[in-house]
Amino acid sequence: MREAGISLAGTLIVFFARFITAVRGRWDGVAPTDEQRIYFANHASHGDFVLIWTVLPRRMRFATRPVAGSDYWLKGSLRRFIGRDVFNAVLIDRDPATRTSDPVVQMTGALDAGSSLIVFPEGTRNTTDARLLPFKSGLFHLAQARPNVALVPVWIDNLNRVMPKGEFVPVPLICTVTFGAALSLTEAETKQDFLARAEAALLALSPKASTP
Amino acid sequence: MTMPHPDLVAVLAGLLAVLIAASAIGYALQRRLSPDGSNAVVENLNDRIRAWWIMVVLMGLALIGGKTGVTLLFAFCSFAALREFITLTNTRRADHWALAAGFFIMLPVQYYLIWIEWYGLYSIFIPVYAFLLMPIIAAARGDTEHFLVRIAEVQWALMICVFCTSHVPALLSLDIPGYQGRNVLLIAFLVIVVQMSDVLQYVWGKLLGRTKIAPRLSPSKTVEGFVGGALSATAVGAGLSWMTPFTPLQAAFLALVIVVMGFFGGLVMSAIKRDRGIKDWGHLIAGHGGFLDRLDSVVFSAPIFFHLVRYGWSTT
Numbered sequence: 001m002r003e004a005g006i007s008l009a010g011t012l013i014v015f016f017a018r019f020i021t022a023v024r025g026r027w028d029g030v031a032p033t034d035e036q037r038i039y040f041a042n043h044a045s046h047g048d049f050v051l052i053w054t055v056l057p058r059r060m061r062f063a064t065r066p067v068a069g070s071d072y073w074l075k076g077s078l079r080r081f082i083g084r085d086v087f088n089a090v091l092i093d094r095d096p097a098t099r100t101s102d103p104v105v106q107m108t109g110a111l112d113a114g115s116s117l118i119v120f121p122e123g124t125r126n127t128t129d130a131r132l133l134p135f136k137s138g139l140f141h142l143a144q145a146r147p148n149v150a151l152v153p154v155w156i157d158n159l160n161r162v163m164p165k166g167e168f169v170p171v172p173l174i175c176t177v178t179f180g181a182a183l184s185l186t187e188a189e190t191k192q193d194f195l196a197r198a199e200a201a202l203l204a205l206s207p208k209a210s211t212p
Numbered sequence: 213m214t215m216p217h218p219d220l221v222a223v224l225a226g227l228l229a230v231l232i233a234a235s236a237i238g239y240a241l242q243r244r245l246s247p248d249g250s251n252a253v254v255e256n257l258n259d260r261i262r263a264w265w266i267m268v269v270l271m272g273l274a275l276i277g278g279k280t281g282v283t284l285l286f287a288f289c290s291f292a293a294l295r296e297f298i299t300l301t302n303t304r305r306a307d308h309w310a311l312a313a314g315f316f317i318m319l320p321v322q323y324y325l326i327w328i329e330w331y332g333l334y335s336i337f338i339p340v341y342a343f344l345l346m347p348i349i350a351a352a353r354g355d356t357e358h359f360l361v362r363i364a365e366v367q368w369a370l371m372i373c374v375f376c377t378s379h380v381p382a383l384l385s386l387d388i389p390g391y392q393g394r395n396v397l398l399i400a401f402l403v404i405v406v407q408m409s410d411v412l413q414y415v416w417g418k419l420l421g422r423t424k425i426a427p428r429l430s431p432s433k434t435v436e437g438f439v440g441g442a443l444s445a446t447a448v449g450a451g452l453s454w455m456t457p458f459t460p461l462q463a464a465f466l467a468l469v470i471v472v473m474g475f476f477g478g479l480v481m482s483a484i485k486r487d488r489g490i491k492d493w494g495h496l497i498a499g500h501g502g503f504l505d506r507l508d509s510v511v512f513s514a515p516i517f518f519h520l521v522r523y524g525w526s527t528t
Contacts, residue, residue, distance in 0.1 A: 022295060024495055164305050171311040172295040174494060 009086045010061075017047065017054045021162060021175035025055030028205070029181030030152055032057050036116050037150045037182070039064070040139055042132055042202060043120035044160035046072075049087065051156055052118055055177045062088075065110055066118040067103075069094045090117065104141045111146050118154075121198065127165045132203055135195045143185040143194065150182035151198065155205035178205045216276045217393060219455050223400050224272045231268060234261050267506075271403065275396045279327065282399060283381045287323040292503040293373040293511075294319065296493040300484075301365040306355030310346045310366060318342045319374050326378050329385035331528065338375040343367050372511055373504070379514040386518075386526040391457040401456050401463075402470060402517055405449045406509045409471040410478075412448075413441025430482040433475075442471045457525055466520060470513040477512025481505075 017023060025032070041048060049066035056064055070091035073083030083089045090110050093099035107117060123136040143151060158175040183201055185194055216224075238258045246254040274285035294315060303311060318338065325334035347363045383398045417437025425433045449467020453460040481504060485491065494502020504511075522528065 022292070022494070158299065161303070164308060167308050169309075169312045169316070171298070171308060172291070172315055174295060174299040 006085050009082065013050060013082070013086065014054045017050050020170050020172045021051065021159065022172075023051050023054055023175045023177060026176055026178045028178055030150070030179055032060065032179075034060060034063075035150065036111070036114070037152050038111075038139075038142065038146075039116065039118045039152050039154045039179075040121050040198065040202065041118065041154040041156055042126065042206075043122050043124065044126050044156070045163050045165075046125070047159055047163060048120065048156050049089075049118050051159060051175060051177050052154055053087065060116070063114065064116040064118060065090050067092060067107060067120070071095070094123070103138060104145055107138075107142055108145045111149060121195075125165065126160075131206055132199060135199055137191060137195065139198060140185070140191045140194050147185050149184075151184060152182050153180040153198065153202040153205055154178065155180070155202060157207055176207075180205045217397070219394060219397055220275060220400070223397065223404075223455060224268075224275070227268050227272070227404075231261070231265055234264070271400075275400060278396065279381070279384050282384060282396065283323055283327050286377055286381045287319065289503055289507060290319055290323070290374045290377045291315070292494075293377065293507055294369055296502045296504050297369040297373050298366070300488045300490070300493075301362070301369065302358060303362055303366065304355055304357065306353035307350050307362055307366065309353070310349040313349060314342070314346065314366065314370055314374075318370060322374050322378050323381070326382050326385070331382075331385065334378070334382065338370055342370055346370075376511040376515050377507065379518040380510065382518055383521070385528065386522055387528045388457045388521075388525045389527060391525075394455075397455045398521065401449070401452055402514065403510065404452065405445055405467045405470045406474045406513055408448050409441055409445035409474055410509060412444045413437045413475070416440030416444070426479060426482075429479055429486060433479070438475060442468065442475070445471045462524075466517065469520065470517055473513035473516050474509030477509045480512070481508035 030037075039052060041052060049068070053061055053064065053066070066087055066089045068083060068087075068089045068091060070093050073079050073089060073091055084091065090106055092103040092106055093101075107119070110117060119139060119142070121135040121139040122133040123138070124133070126133050139151070155178045156175065157178070158173050161171070162173050162175065163170045180201055183198065189197075238254075238261045241254050242251075242258060245251045270285060274281040277284075298311060298314075322334060322337055325337060346366055347359075350359070350363060350366075380399055380402065383402070384395045386395060386398070388395070413433070414437070416439075417432060417434045420436040420440060421432075421434030423435040424431065425435055425438060446464050446468045449470070450460045450464035452467075453463035456463055456466075458466060481493075485493065492501025493504035
């Protein structure tokens with residue numbers, strides 16, 4: 001019964017996301033295969049991982065867990081149901097002062113159990129005019145801990161216009177989710193170099209990167 | 213539900229025959245010219261034929277479903293078209309409520325008015341009420357940057373995608389003496405003439421096209437293609453007069469009007485695409501691009517066709 005409810009909620013969310021955004025996945029650098037991956041994406045809206053989830057082939061969807069802030073997703077029973085049960089999110093405490101478990105350990109645990117991950121290395125939603133906020137170091141530590149898992153940059157376009165921060169009625173607009181070529185941490189690469197390279201790889205997928 | 217009119221059954225059977233023939237030709241071409249899927253023209257043709265199947269089946273179901281079916285189908289087409297159009301505009305945060313109102317209030321209200329056949333209101337609801345309300349909502353948010361441009365874009369999006377498109381189901385509200393119960397065939401006539409015109413212009417253009425009409429807007433449109441397509445689509449329209457309340461001559465005249473408006477509709481919508489630096493409005497219909505790529509000619513011809521028929525033949 002509970003399982004059926006979770007599956008139904010997941011299907012409804014995907015259907016709603018399609019209705020509003022007609023979202024299309026563009027696999028420009030990698031193919032949609034079963035390989036274990038860490039997808040890292042730009043973060044402008046709470047719907048970001050919903051869109052990535054929607055364009056993933058169904059069988060990959062349930063093996064791909066978003067990493068999200070527990071402060072948001074544990075507040076209220078509906079959010080808890082969607083975040084923890086439907087999306088099976090890896091919920092991390094973003095506040096170093098209160099947290100009891102290390103986020104990188106939580107994420108590597110999920111990887112070791114066979115899941116792929118969706119992470120937002122900016123650490124928070126980008127509500128500025130800059131296309132991308134500077135990456136936090138989590139992505140580097142994760143890459144260091146599991147160097148064999150491919151890191152795939154994912155650019156989510158237009159969702160910030162569909163549902164800007166503070167609005168609760170979405171405006172239907174067409175969104176695209178672009179998957180770029182995988183990268184991995186090279187030996188002797190410093191944290192700074194690696195994060196700069198990852199940021200550049202993600203920015204290169206933004207449509208505005210190609211038009212002046 | 214009552215049985216569909218025999219004429220409608222005949223039309224749908226005819227379309228089915230055309231599609232089966234097209235699929236057979238597409239299959240033969242693919243076997244001969246593109247067995248490994250390398251010939252882009254053949255692959256695109258087959259994508260288009262597959263999409264045509266879906267469109268004809270949906271359209272057929274809607275026509276059999278009568279007023280409710282047709283109204284729902286075109287309401288959805290409006291929604292998808294508006295979504296494509298607004299995606300390309302310069303809207304800002306402050307337009308959020310105006311846009312949401314366009315999608316979730318004005319669009320449904322317009323189609324509801326069509327459904328209850330309130331001509332006096334649906335013919336002014338968008339050009340008067342929505343056009344005044346949208347800038348009011350946007351102004352209330354206080355952002356003046358590019359205000360006129362933003363308002364104009366949203367208003368025109370509503371005009372094209374909702375107001376004009378809704379005149380297709382509005383054809384069902386016309387009351388033509390001796391033609392009761394067959395109004396869905398007017399829609400079939402409009403859509404068949406428009407789409408045949410697009411296909412025939414393409415074919416004539418490929419065969420004889422030399423002189424470009426508007427190279428900056430649409431490099432594939434030629435004088436020869438347009439004249440050949442317009443004349444042959446007009447002939448098709450005249451040949452379809454049996455399913456309309458028109459004499460063959462009247463049917464030819466209306467078909468010509470539809471074809472010319474459809475042609476200019478395509479040209480205008482191309483100009484917008486050029487301005488925004490894109491090739492297609494969307495990607496939802498394989499081989500055709502987006503909904504607006506397929507609807508552009510229907511959009512421009514529907515309201516004109518509606519009014520000509522209303523003033524010439526209808527008693528309402």
